[in-house]
Amino acid sequence: MKRDFRLSCLFLAAFLSLSACSSSHSSHPEASSSSASESGKLTLQEFSLPIQVNIQPAPPKILNENELHIVLPKDQTDKWKNAKVSVIVSMPSMDHGDLQVTAEYKETGEFVAKIVPTMVGEWKADITFEVDGKSSMVSYPFVAEP
Numbered sequence: 001m002k003r004d005f006r007l008s009c010l011f012l013a014a015f016l017s018l019s020a021c022s023s024s025h026s027s028h029p030e031a032s033s034s035s036a037s038e039s040g041k042l043t044l045q046e047f048s049l050p051i052q053v054n055i056q057p058a059p060p061k062i063l064n065e066n067e068l069h070i071v072l073p074k075d076q077t078d079k080w081k082n083a084k085v086s087v088i089v090s091m092p093s094m095d096h097g098d099l100q101v102t103a104e105y106k107e108t109g110e111f112v113a114k115i116v117p118t119m120v121g122e123w124k125a126d127i128t129f130e131v132d133g134k135s136s137m138v139s140y141p142f143v144a145e146p
């Protein structure tokens with residue numbers, strides 16, 4: 001009897017620490033933004049334009065040419081293919097400067113920018129669309145690996 005009681009206390013303690021841990025994770029504010037970056041679904045607010053962003057290879061490799069793909073909705077490629085699309089790549093937690101590149105339109109219905117991250121860690125790509133003197137920017141976070 002005594003032994004059973006001790007065991008159940010142990011289980012209870014284990015359960016409590018587990019649930020405390022998982023609840024602190026799920027309430028973490030970064031949980032939603034990291035799932036958004038995994039799917040790559042972003043919106044250029046000023047144009048109400050949904051885009052799909054991915055980087056190849058995934059995960060991107062440092063000191064290599066990686067391709068950032070900015071995919072337009074299939075029914076809107078003609079409307080947006082002449083936009084000026086620029087990308088600024090930086091590490092938010094550091095101030096070693098940024099890298100600016102222009103994305104080129106491809107007949108596959110997407111803009112592609114070549115990106116060379118210089119360091120392992122968390123980066124963001126600020127993607128700007130410009131059309132008729134109006135512009136809209138959205139950030140795509142990614143992690144570069146060795």
Ligand SMILES: [Cu+2]
Nearest residue numbers: 091094096119
């Ligand atoms: Cu850095």
